[in-house]
Amino acid sequence: MTIDRKYALVASPTEEAQEAEALLREHHDFVDLKDAEGVIALGGDGFMLQTLHQMLAEHRIKPVFGMNLGTVGFLMNEWRPVGLEKRLAQAKTFTVTPLRMDAVTVDGDTVSSPAINEVSLLRETRQTAKLEVKAGGNVVIDELVCDGVIVATPAGSTAYNLSARGPILPMGSNMLALTPISPFRPRRWRGAILPDTTRIAFRVLEPLKRPVSAVADQREVRDVATVDVHLDTSLTLSLMFDPEHALDERIAREQFIV
Known part of the structure; x- marks a missing residue:
């Protein structure tokens, strides 16, 4: 048939x-x-x-x-x-x-990749990651000490983001979830919900001592120095x-x- x-x-x-x-x-x-x-x-x-x-x-x-x-x-x-x-x-x-991840490694290489569910930054070694976090061009956290952090879409909010105790975002909410993974400092920060027009940027502090990888859904980029994340409205x-x-x-x- x-x-x-x-x-x-x-x-x-x-x-x-x-x-x-x-x-x-x-x-x-x-x-x-x-x-x-x-x-x-x-x-x-x-x-x-x-x-x-x-x-x-x-x-x-x-x-x-x-x-x-x-x-x-x-x-x-x-x-x-x-x-x-x-x-x-x-x-x-x-x-x-989808999201668009633009990552720059410590060696200066630039990698761009779409992410349908989430972009995750993850520590590579036993050392905790230290990250500067920007939202909308402003520094919102000077030093986030953690195992990692997630930027999730509504479609991805029930996946890794939910496992990290992030919020579930309804479809059509026009929001992104910014969720830390095992945050140590600031101790009471549990994440944020941001308009999906917000550009979110991370700078890895002490990248050689505390290496960090960035993952867009299933694509991993190791030893990143900076990561910019935004909604790619062209796709x-x-x-x-x-x-x-x-x-x-x-x-x-x-x-x-x-």
Whole structure:
């Protein structure tokens, strides 16, 4: 049976995802990614992020309908091979704007990368990190002593950010979460919620003694000296969800899970 819209099918290399891909190909016709109007992704949240980053890198941005064949699957729909045509036709689409991380290493190299969930700064050794934090061009913390710090989007606020006791941000809130990881000084600082128009900048203090890495979703840059983070409004991603399991409702429900 042919799905009305032209979809490409991609799958995680896991055995379960590969078997699911073979099953769908037996019953549906799919096209190459370059000819597709949308993408069906089979795997977990990590594979979804990988798929989205690949599309950003190749400048082939298309709506993605994910089905969970991984562990958590927060960004995915339930795996059900039956009734796929109807699910795609009724899917609710959410627009996600990624962050842009611009990192400069101690050697002077510059690395830029998008981040759909979060940008994280993490200490590389047993030494705590010491960071100067700027928001909107102003120094808001002279010296943050911590294991690290996270800048998270609403879509990513229920992931690493939540594990670090950061706030859950509703979709459409136009906010970013700035969350410290094991902060030692200032002792009582637990983070901030900032408008997503805010440019956030970090300067690593004592970078040779206390090396820090920066991670944009799954891409790590080691030994950074400065990291600038802002919302990249030039990029827009679309995620498709079953109406009964839409992303905004999932994020809202997470606030009541104990």
